[in-house]
Amino acid sequence: MTALSNNAPAASGARRFLVLFDFDETIINESSDDAVVRALPGQQLPDWLKNSFREGHYNEHMQKVLAYMADQGVSRDSINSAVEKISPTPGLLNLFQYLHSHQQDFELVVISDANTFFIETWLERAGVRHLFRKIFTNPASFDATGRLVLLPFHSHSCSSCPDNMCKQAILREYLASRQKECGGSPFKRVFYVGDGANDxxxxxxxxxQDTAFPRRNFPMHRLLLEMQQSQIAMLKANIVPWVSGEDIVDWLKKIMTER
Incomplete structure (x- = not known):
């Protein structure tokens, strides 16, 4: 992966456009949680651990997975290597190259139900960490015994989201904080790039005026189509499905001509 030179925009003034990214199966082409399991000696979880998952409690399940991996002797270096080897989603690095060349216009943020270690490690390895003003994800760090300890991001009252993270709450708080910092409406448009049901x-x-970019034929896309067809009034944004990051680049180039 080719690193982009680090001349990141200043963190104070907001850009014209805010671009929010999910991580798993959006920036990267698979689930980072699945990828690290391949660091296990048998490259898979035992059935008893797989079957312990409860709907809406995925963060809690991953805490057990990471504890099991530590018990099996999986080292920090092995986890680090597994994360660094994850392939980017097709065209995403080209999208980052485009956003890098227009840093004066775009502010980038990650909102992900993965964790800080996986995301920071991968973005650093890809040479794109400096493009992101903020990363909202579950805290994860190695303790004194070498175990990667995962925590929930926050608690919330949204009945639609996993118990550890409501991405809408995070987005609302971020927009409010940027508005306060900028003394007015901070962004001309907001774009959200994702793939999953929690997006x-x-x-x-x-x-x-905003746009949701669901990855084509992934859960986010299918659910948004259902909402469109049922004419649910809550959904106001434009919907632009994508297969490759190049699809998003093409769309952003059109937006950039509307100066």
């Missing part, structure tokens, strides 16, 4: 909730914050 629906933040998409409902978007207005008619």
């Amino acid at each position: 629906i909730c933040p998409s409902l914050v978007l207005g008619p």
Whole structure:
């Protein structure tokens, strides 16, 4: 992966456009949680651990997975290597190259139900960490015994989201904080790039000038199509499905001509 030179924008003034990214199966082409399991000697979890998962409690399940991996002797270096080897989603590095060349216009943020160690490690390895003003994800760090300890991001009252993270709450708080910092409406438009069912909730914050980019034929795309067909009034944003990051680049180039 080719690193982009680090001349990141200043963190104070907001850009014209805010671009929010999910991580798993959006920036990278698979789940980072699945990828690190391949660091196990048998490269898979035992059935008893797989079957312990409870719907809506995925963070809690991953805490058990990481504890099991530590018990099996999986080292920090092995986890680090497994994360660094994850392939980017097709065209995403080209998208980052485009956003890098227009840093004066775009502010980038990650909102992900992965964790800090996986995301920071991968973005650093790809040479794109400096493009992101903020990363919102579950805290994860290695303790004195070498175990990667995962924590929930926050608690919330949203009945639609996993118990550890509501992406809509995060987005609302971020927009409010940027508005306060900038003394007014901080962004001309907001774009959300995702793939999963938990990317629906933040998409409902978007207005008619904003755009949701669901990865084509992934859960976010299918659910948004269902919402469109049922004419649910909550969904106001434009919907632009994508297969490759190049699809998003093409769309952003059109937006950039509307100066």
